Each structure stands twice: as structure tokens, then as C-alpha cells.
Amino acid sequence: MRFTHKCVVILGGNAGIGLAAARMFAAEGAKLAITGRNRETLAAAAEELGALGIASDMGDVSQTQAALTEIEHTLGGIDVLFVNAGVGGFAAMPHVTEEFWDGIHNVNLRGAFFAIQSALPLLRDGGAIVITGSIGSELALAGNVAYASAKAGLRAMARTVGKELLPRGIRVNMVSPGPTETEIFKRGASEAEIEATRAMLGGVVPLGRMGEAEEVARAVLFLSSKEASFINGVDLYVDGGCVELG
Template identity: 40%
Template sequence: MTQVLAGKVAVITGGTSGIGLAIAQRYAAEGARVFVTGRRQHALDDAVATIGGDATGVLADASKADDVAALFDVVREKAGRIDVLVANAGGGSFAPLGAITEEQYHDTFDSNVKGTLLTVQGSLPLLADGASVVLMSSSSATMGGAAFSIYAASKAAIRNFARSWALDLKERGIRVNALAPGPTRTPGLVGLVPEDQQQGLLDTFASELPSGRVAAASEIAAAALFLASPDSSFVNGSELAADGGHAQV
């Protein structure tokens, strides 16, 4: 490892599994002091042990303002600033038009859109000038998807957050970018369907990708590292696709 984040303070929401955990592991390996959130204490404890290095877990639901405020109280007390913020917490579920419920809509938009807003806005007093903010979008944001319209719409909102917030924060030199993974082998993805259908889901996604396979979470973490590092110093307001070509061809 290059220790490209040595001395940096990074906060990753939704860091107990999948892409969030992989990002936290990579950032810690590159020298960052890492704070991760999760909604279940046992999963949070396991994640901190897995991440190693200087990692702190904070029990928090990113869609709840009080939890977000408590998160940043911990960061303020222990670190005093944030150099890299990854608003990763979120999720979704399948439902075709005609079967979409208010509950599903609110669950998805509260987690993905409201949670991202609360996280980034709540971080502003702690974000160092010149900090990097990474918002988790998806290849679904620019593609149609049967039974996945609510999730896709929520991720399209994230893409515009990056455009707008890059302008809002330009005077402080804070970069805001969206990272758009394609299908990635994570508990969140395979958990969308019953266990006996999970491999079939992955195979279907793989058949749709020019790469011929789904991503490993570590590959998305590598893209998140680029956006956090000085190597992306002139990348701002953009969307970085790490999708195996899913939304590109």
C-alpha cells in the first residue's frame, strides 16, 4: 500500500458490510483514521475488528437526524475534522410498477436521499477545506430497470447532489463526486432475492456486462480511494462509473 491517506480522517456511513466495509478497509490500509457507521452493534463490532488499524464504529442510522448529529459529535471529540466523507449508507428492494408501496418509497428515499443529505450537511462544520466528499450512486441511476424504479430514481437524485454541492462548496475547495458502481457481489445485492435465486441473479447481471462478471467490493473501494486521494484533485462534480461497462455501452 502507498499510504496515500496517511494522517487523514475518513468517515464512511454504512460501513459494516459490502462496499462500505471494503472502502473502510482500503482507507485504513492506506493510513487513514476511519470512522464507520452501522445500525446493528454486533455487525459494527465485527466490522471494526475486520478493518483493523485506527477504526472507530458509531451506531447510527444515516436517515435519522439525531443519529447523524451523534455521529459527528463522536468525530468532533475524537478527531476534530473530516478529510474524506463517503456517504455510502443506503439500499433498495424490488417492486414493479403497480406493486410499489408508500412504505417502500419512504424506506428507499429516506435511506438513500435523505440519509445522504443529512450526512453531508451535518458534516459541514467538520469538513476540512479541500476535503473530498464521495456520494454513492449506481449504474441504475442512468438505466431503466424492471421492478427497480424507486431505487434507480433515488440514485439519480444522488448524481444531481454531486453536481449542485460541488458548486455550493467551491469556495472551500471541497470536492464532491458521485461513485456509480455496477452490480457488485455484496450481501445487499444477493439479499434482494431468496437464497436459492442468488447465484442466478449474479449470473444474469454478469451476462449483461461487457466485463462478463460482477464486481468485487474491493474493486469499488479502489475507485473510492482514487476519489479520496490527491490523484483526483481536479475531479469535481462528476460521476465515476465503476460498473464494468453496465451503463456505458
């Protein structure tokens, strides 16, 4: 029970990797607060986990600040902050609009930075911050310029913040998933389309399959725990070997 009596906050904890991590944190004794934009899935997750659920869009800094204020009033300080919320989208460079670019960067980079900044007064010394990145920050995938640049900026931000928080003993690390089985690629798709996408994505992974949300979540819990007490500023690829073997 690595997180007994620890307060864990997951920004984007109502689905996918965030929800998988929330379930594991809860199973290891954590007091949980989760946020998400979808009120229905957020309420269901909060009820399942016995967590504090707060509807919040990380692309709106004021909403994140309000959520953190509620967390402080309800649960007190934070031991682990998992910044998982994010949005994606593909567009080739000639078709990237300012609106498209800003929509991705406002959540994935700007929103993540100001969420961490706003959480600093609540974070206890010796705590941990884990941020969801992407192997897209490393791989050059056509049509992924807006998302990849946001995640690459997030990676640079994480390393710098990790350096600045050294005096407080707060470790900052990233987990960068490869193709992962979540609801994102299934939304609005038929079963045949889902299977085709699964086969296509799994085919580019050296291990020959897509990852599971739980596999990424286990890496998040490791980096959040005392087992990773001498690890700071890393970007851990949980990608079936895509970056290192691709």
C-alpha cells in the same frame, strides 16, 4: 500512503463496498470512523480496523448528527467523507406504496443530503466527499422506480453541492457501481439461488462478470485522494461497461 494522518469517515462502513473501502483507507494510514445499522458487523469491522464504530441509521437524521458529534469529539475534523449507506428494493410502479417509497428515499436521498449538511462544519477545507450512487440512475430497469429516482436525485444533489463547496476547495464526486458481489443479493438465498443470480447479473455486464467490492473501493480511494485533485462533480461508473457499452 495517501491518507496518513487523514481522518476518513465512512457512513455505511460495516459491510460490502463500505467495508472494502475502509480496509483500503486503513492500509493507507487513515484514521477511521465507520457507521452502520448492524451492531454485530459494525463491532467486528471496527475491531478489525482499529476504527471508531458508531451504530447509526442514515435514515434518521438525528442519529447521523449524533454520530458526527461523537466523531468530532473523538477524532476532530474530517478530511474525507464517504457517504455509502443505502437501501434497495424492487416494486413495479402500481405496487409502490408511500411507505416503500419513503423507506428508500429517507436513506438514499434525504438521509444522504442531511448527512453531508451536518458534516460540513467538521469537513476541512480542501477535503473530499464521495457518494455511492448507482447505474440505476441512468438505466431504466423495470421495478426499480423508487431506487432509481432516489439515486438520480442524489446525483443532481452531488453536482449542486460540489458547486456550492468550490470556495472551500471541497470536491464532491460520485461512484456508481454496476452489479457487484456483496452480501445484499445473498441474504436468505440458497447456494443455487446465489449462483443463478450471479450468472444472471454477470450476464448483463459487458465484461461478463459481476464486479468485486474492492474494485469499487479503489475508485472511491482515487476520488478521495490528491490524485483526483482536478476532478469535481463526476459520476464515475464502475460497472464493467454497462452504461457506456450497454
